[in-house]
Amino acid sequence: MLSASSPPITSLLLYPKACKFGQSKSNSKRIFSLRASSSLPVYDTKLKVEYTPWLIVGLGNPGTKYYGTRHNIGFEMIDHIARTTDISMNTVQSKGLVGIGAVGEVPILLVKPQTYMNFSGESVGPLAAYYQVPLRHILMIYDDMGLPNGVLRLQPKGGHSHHNGLKNVTEHLNGCRSFPRLSIGIGNPPGSMDMKAFLLQKFSRSERKQIDAGMEQGVDAVKTLVEYGFNDTISRFNLGQKYKFHTI
Numbered sequence: 512m513l514s515a516s517s518p519p520i521t522s523l524l525l526y527p528k529a530c531k532f533g534q535s536k537s538n539s540k541r542i543f544s545l546r547a548s549s550s551l552p553v554y555d556t557k558l559k560v561e562y563t564p565w566l567i568v569g570l571g572n573p574g575t576k577y578y579g580t581r582h583n584i585g586f587e588m589i590d591h592i593a594r595t596t597d598i599s600m601n602t603v604q605s606k607g608l609v610g611i612g613a614v615g616e617v618p619i620l621l622v623k624p625q626t627y628m629n630f631s632g633e634s635v636g637p638l639a640a641y642y643q644v645p646l647r648h649i650l651m652i653y654d655d656m657g658l659p660n661g662v663l664r665l666q667p668k669g670g671h672s673h674h675n676g677l678k679n680v681t682e683h684l685n686g687c688r689s690f691p692r693l694s695i696g697i698g699n700p701p702g703s704m705d706m707k708a709f710l711l712q713k714f715s716r717s718e719r720k721q722i723d724a725g726m727e728q729g730v731d732a733v734k735t736l737v738e739y740g741f742n743d744t745i746s747r748f749n750l751g752q753k754y755k756f757h758t759i
């Protein structure tokens with residue numbers, strides 16, 4: 512089974528020295544011990560499953576004070592994924608609340624950093640290094656004021672979009688930006704409302720319905736991404752999200 516024991520102190524210093532995350536031959540035994548079964552379900556032959564583990568991180572702030580707020584939407588998505596995959600978020604490692612399991616035959620590590628938003632990288636960096644997860648398999652989930660409320664977008668890479676949590680993660684990955692991200696739209700502050708107050712505000716009833724519906728769609732998209740990568744299904748997901756609230 513997978514091991515989520517706390518890493519030795521030295522492993523906390525194993526921040527990647529280049530924009531290359533991956534499994535070396537000498538470190539192969541440190542990777543998740545989940546192995547693919549020899550008898551797998553039959554899928555479309557055009558879709559190839561890659562069994563390299565995924566590190567899936569939701570950004571947010573710990574504590575009941577921030578529960579259900581716009582800025583904690585990353586935490587909420589992790590909770591949704593955990594429930595649908597029957598993964599228990601019951602381990603503390605590298606300043607993060609961790610759950611270990613799988614999507615299909617692909618091992619995943621779910622993480623909710625407990626460092627507070629602006630220091631999320633202090634959890635993500637050591638976990639990525641300890642488990643030797645390649646950069647292309649580090650999925651960051653976070654709130655995005657640049658998207659309408661409830662609209663989601665999956666991208667293979669990008670900038671930090673002035674998101675302090677994402678910015679700190681990038682810094683702890685040696686400035687590398689080539690990691691996937693799922694951004695969840697929360698809309699813009701109305702009128703002259705302070706941005707920080709908006710981020711720490713809870714959703715209205717109508718906004719909550721849009722977010723909950725988006726969460727369900729997001730879970731399916733994340734599962735597809737983990738098993739098959741950025742394929743046509745993800746492209747269709749992004750297109751559908753872009754126009755989901757458009758009416759003719």
